[in-house]
Amino acid sequence: MGSGVALFDYDRDGDLDIYLVNASTLDRLAEGTPGEPNRLFRNEGGSQYVDVTEAAGVGDRGFGQGVAAADFDNDGDVDIYVTNYGPNALYRNNGDGTFSLMSGGVEDERWSTGAAFGDIDGDGFLDLYVCSYLEFDRELLDKLIPRQFCIWKGLTVNCGPRGFDFQSGVLYRNRGDGTFQDWTDEAGVARRDTYQLGVVFSDLDLDGDQDLYLATDSTMNVLFENLGAGRFRDVSLVSGAALSGLGSEQAGMGVDAGDVNGDGRVDLFVTNFADDYNTLYLNLGELRFVDSTDVAGLAVASLSYLGWSISLADLDADGDLDIFLVNGHVYPQVDGSDVGESFRQPMQVFFNRGDGTFEDGSSRFDAELRAPQPARGAALGDLDGDLFQDAVVQIMDGTPLLIMNRLASSARVAVLELVGREANRDGVGAVVWARVGESTMVREVRGDRGYLSHGDFRLYLGLGSAEGIDELTIQWPGGERETLLGVRPGSYTVVQGIGIVAKKD
Numbered sequence: 001m002g003s004g005v006a007l008f009d010y011d012r013d014g015d016l017d018i019y020l021v022n023a024s025t026l027d028r029l030a031e032g033t034p035g036e037p038n039r040l041f042r043n044e045g046g047s048q049y050v051d052v053t054e055a056a057g058v059g060d061r062g063f064g065q066g067v068a069a070a071d072f073d074n075d076g077d078v079d080i081y082v083t084n085y086g087p088n089a090l091y092r093n094n095g096d097g098t099f100s101l102m103s104g105g106v107e108d109e110r111w112s113t114g115a116a117f118g119d120i121d122g123d124g125f126l127d128l129y130v131c132s133y134l135e136f137d138r139e140l141l142d143k144l145i146p147r148q149f150c151i152w153k154g155l156t157v158n159c160g161p162r163g164f165d166f167q168s169g170v171l172y173r174n175r176g177d178g179t180f181q182d183w184t185d186e187a188g189v190a191r192r193d194t195y196q197l198g199v200v201f202s203d204l205d206l207d208g209d210q211d212l213y214l215a216t217d218s219t220m221n222v223l224f225e226n227l228g229a230g231r232f233r234d235v236s237l238v239s240g241a242a243l244s245g246l247g248s249e250q251a252g253m254g255v256d257a258g259d260v261n262g263d264g265r266v267d268l269f270v271t272n273f274a275d276d277y278n279t280l281y282l283n284l285g286e287l288r289f290v291d292s293t294d295v296a297g298l299a300v301a302s303l304s305y306l307g308w309s310i311s312l313a314d315l316d317a318d319g320d321l322d323i324f325l326v327n328g329h330v331y332p333q334v335d336g337s338d339v340g341e342s343f344r345q346p347m348q349v350f351f352n353r354g355d356g357t358f359e360d361g362s363s364r365f366d367a368e369l370r371a372p373q374p375a376r377g378a379a380l381g382d383l384d385g386d387l388f389q390d391a392v393v394q395i396m397d398g399t400p401l402l403i404m405n406r407l408a409s410s411a412r413v414a415v416l417e418l419v420g421r422e423a424n425r426d427g428v429g430a431v432v433w434a435r436v437g438e439s440t441m442v443r444e445v446r447g448d449r450g451y452l453s454h455g456d457f458r459l460y461l462g463l464g465s466a467e468g469i470d471e472l473t474i475q476w477p478g479g480e481r482e483t484l485l486g487v488r489p490g491s492y493t494v495v496q497g498i499g500i501v502a503k504k505d
Helices: 026-031 140-144
Strands: 005-008 017-020 039-045 047-051 062-069 077-082 087-093 097-103 112-118 127-132 148-152 156-160 172-174 180-181 196-202 211-216 221-227 233-234 255-258 267-270 279-285 286-290 307-313 322-327 348-350 357-358 375-381 390-395 401-402 412-419 431-436 439-444 459-464 469-473 481-487 490-495 500-505
Touching: 005 375, 005 390, 005 431, 047 127, 077 112, 127 196, 140 412, 140 439, 156 431, 196 255, 255 307, 255 439, 267 307, 322 375, 412 431, 431 459, 439 459, 481 500
Parallel strands: 062 112, 112 196, 307 375, 412 490
Antiparallel strands: 005 017, 017 039, 039 047, 062 077, 077 087, 087 097, 112 127, 127 172, 148 156, 172 180, 196 211, 211 221, 221 233, 255 267, 267 279, 279 286, 307 322, 322 348, 348 357, 375 390, 390 401, 412 459, 431 439, 431 469, 469 481, 490 500
């Protein structure tokens, strides 16, 4: 399964820090031996990092899976939530470089995978959705050995999740006092027929509140429409975003949301298993989607890969969202076989042509980065202060990759950090329209991206050769709007109701 990575500024010094999740083995778990600790690396600038895990107190040693980060208590510091196979961990940022392990009611001892923060009821406090993969029974598995193996392309391999019982994901409502309550049934988001891995909160119908989308393994994906007041409605099948365009269930791993064709609506992209394609769902409006993968030129390019983390990001700063994908197989047996696939697989980048179609730009990676890897989680954000989004990629049983973006040194970028006052402190759920000439970009403040990972909250608005943004409209969570004019390239902090309060060129 692998594990995730998060990028966030834990010490508020203006640089993105790196949090890496580590996993374990079932044998170590059975022996009572803890897993390797998760790691927090403080960004010192100049591509230098210091391991501050022990000093910060965030070295959770559970069977690590995913991570989400957000200021859940609105005190101005980013907190950390870690998902595990076993009890999850919530770390509250003390504001002095250290964290405290909280018992806020979100420990959850099931097999948790993806997690995402979003304000489901507009009360200014971030709520939390946690995916549950399945009800794993080690004793049952041991009894089935060696009969639990399956035949795939003539190879004897481990079987997929089918046969294990489902577990519903959990929606936790933030009480605003540092604790959460299980709101799953009250919200109407209990689904006990899917194997959940990826999750995003996104305002897919642009009505001012965040909807909930789940990428699920071997079962149909799930879309819940936010009705307000912390209530949702399941619109999965009628939305068109539950199955492929062929009507098939796929093996959803990672997911991201963003407007890829410039029509002002937020689309969805889901990664899937090998011999299937990753799926691009274009948003037609009113929570209706259509599988447009082949039309976009993306279907054939993903057939021989098993996709994990996905980020829709403007990598070349031309104003259009590109695609950053990491891949890796789950069957080591494919190496040395004649099935035409490999356990280690290269990453992929697809550049947006500006008309909703894409071209494979993976060759623009350095040769070292094109080397196949068993990659899993990945997160994007500007790590070196040049305003272009870099990447950190988690590698199974290997060293994480730090990838610096040198694609668009001549392009201009405006980076926005939104700070809520009536809304949540991180501005999660805010939607921004940026008009540059005759084009308008739509972007959302979110950290939940890809597979088990968390990217930078800041908005990256690629301007190409333009002098600046003509008009910038911000819709804060709850619907309040404000407009800024003539925003030039650079990095800005924008406070709700006040406007730009800080600029860093």
